[in-house]
Amino acid sequence: MTSAPHTAPDLSSAQRTEVELLARGRAEKSRTLRDLGLPETPESAHALLLRLGLWPESQTPYADRLGATLEPSRLELPQWPQEDRLDLTHLNAYAIDDEGNQDPDDALSVEFLPGGLIRLWVHVADVAALVTPDSPLDLEARARGATLYLPDQTVHMLPTELVAQTGLGLSETSPALSIALDMDASGNAEAVEVYLTRVRVRRLSYGQAQAELEAGSPDFVALADLAAASAALRASEGALSIDLPEVRVRADESGVRVEALPKLPMRATVQECMTLAGWGAAIYADDFELPVPFATQDPPLRDVAGDTLPAHWARRKTLARTRFQPAPGPHSGMGLDLYAQVTSPMRRYLDLVVHQQLRAHLSGAEPLTGRQIAARTAEAQMNAAATRTAERLSRRHHVLRFAAAQPERLWEATVVERRGPQATLLIPELALDLPVTAAAAPGTVLSVRLTDIQLPALSVRAQVT
Structure with missing residues (x-):
């Protein structure tokens, strides 16, 4: 860590404020740093504040510098609309996520159909029931772009009260937008439907879900088999497999914890089911000519073979950037002919836009035009990029703190x-x-x-x- 100089300058309250503004990226210059012969950069200001003990090592200025707000949303929520919903409370529905997750926004069910088909249900929190296009909630969510996940705090894209009302499994029954895919044993979907539903959800950690799978629970075995067949089919269509280490970084008053995310088979199963939901939603939108932010990706720059860490590292670098556009196109990295992100409307604005369009179709309302979708996509992507960069830099900051200790x-x-x-x-x-x-x-x-x-x-x- 940076050590304190033999003679540290004393800063007045005004000087400290001036240096802090530069460190936070809220000012471009600092007379105090200039007088001290130090570079007038945010990094130099940060270093000075650490040396003087004016900032703790836990202080992270990256969200401020990038313009990502740290203030929670305080907008009022509208009343739930009175509307018919398909009652699916007879199905077992499972919201599977990391231990301690506070915003459960998706859940899975399976139904065993005649002829060997299995209906995969992916239930998603019906956030768009309360966040309508161009409402104050919608405009604020668009300005944020995404929920900001920092090691020491979470700043939700939407009010925490909305998360509590729409999160799956946080009440006895939950309203949802549900995507149904009738799947055969080879991982093909023979039919796709979308419904407004009511579900009864049981929340599980990945470890608990893995225990259900290992115990032979029929629902979990069926989910794992479906996911394996789907992943194999996508691989045959050119989907790329990238497996690099992932960790969870948590920081609080007691220090920093860095924990490896266990590579449980159920984690891959859930991820594959969410991919199927995005594929199904894109198919449905395309069938009804609904413009949504379709996620597309060009083919990789080159082929990389192998299953080693260097191979996975090199393979990731061959990926083109994912583009979002109002018209469908192939997503090469996923091996899909079309795809839309749809499973996190309370955490990602473009997922919310997909939900708004699907709801418009289901209710007979006028959907947004392709031009409106393109404008929303551009604005939200710019704001979400700042959020993601702030997350990445803050994670590195706390990982370095963990190592320095x-x-x-x-x-x-x-x-x-x-x-x-x-x-x-x-x-x-x-x-x-x-x-x-x-x-x-x-x-x-x-x-x-x-x-x-x-x-x-x-x-x-x-x-x-």
Whole structure:
């Protein structure tokens, strides 16, 4: 960490405010830093505040710098509309997520149909029932773009009261928008329907769902079989498999915790079912000529074979950026002819727009035009990009804090890329990548000590031992 200088300047209240504004990205210059002979940059201001003990190491300025709001939404909620809903409370519905999740927005059910078909139900929180196009709630959600998930706090895209009202399984029964796909054993969908429903949801962690699968619960076995067939079918259509380490980073007054996300089969099952929901929603929208933010992606720049960490690292770098457009197109990375994100309307604005369009069709209302969808997409993507960048930088900040608290620890790192004398290391336990000068081929496992951690610059050095 940055050490305190032998003589630290005393700052007046006005000087501290001036330096903090620069550190937060709310000012471009600082006379105080200039007088001290320091660079007038947010990083330099951050470093000074740390050296003087005016900011704790837990302070993260990245959301401020990027313009991502940290204030919760306080808008009032409208009343639930009076409307007919298909009663699915007789089905077992499971909201499966990480332990401690506070915004359950999707759940799964299965029905066993004649002829060997299985109907996969993906129930999604009916947020659009309360957030109508161009309402104050809609405009604020669009301005945020997405929920901001930081290691030390969550800033919801929508009011927390709305999350409590629409979250699946937070009440005895929950209103939902449900996507039904009649699936055969090969992973093909023979029919797709969308309904406004009422469901009874049981909340489970991934670990609890995995235990149900291992115990042979028919619902969970059917979900796993469906997901496996669907994933195999997408792979045959060119879907890319990318498996890189993931960690959960939590920070509070007691410090930082970095925990690897267990790679349970049920996690992959749930992810595949959510992919099927997005495919089904896109098919439904296309069938009825509804413009929605379809997610598209060009083919990869090159083929990368193998199942090693370096192969997965290289494969991810071949992916083109996902584009959102009002007309359908192929999503090459997923191996799908069309796709739309639909399972997180309380957390991602473009998912909410898809729901608004589906609801308009189901209720006979006038849907938004392609031009309106394109405008909303552009605005929301710009705002969500700031949110995602703030998340990424804040996570790295706290991961470096976690590592700095263990200065003598040796970490196992894998060389995932090599260019000349420079290599890129990946530390799986931290999901942290960093450059190093090392004459080691991709795939080589090294033991490293992390040194010279500088939080303001988010920099660290790896000393190969």
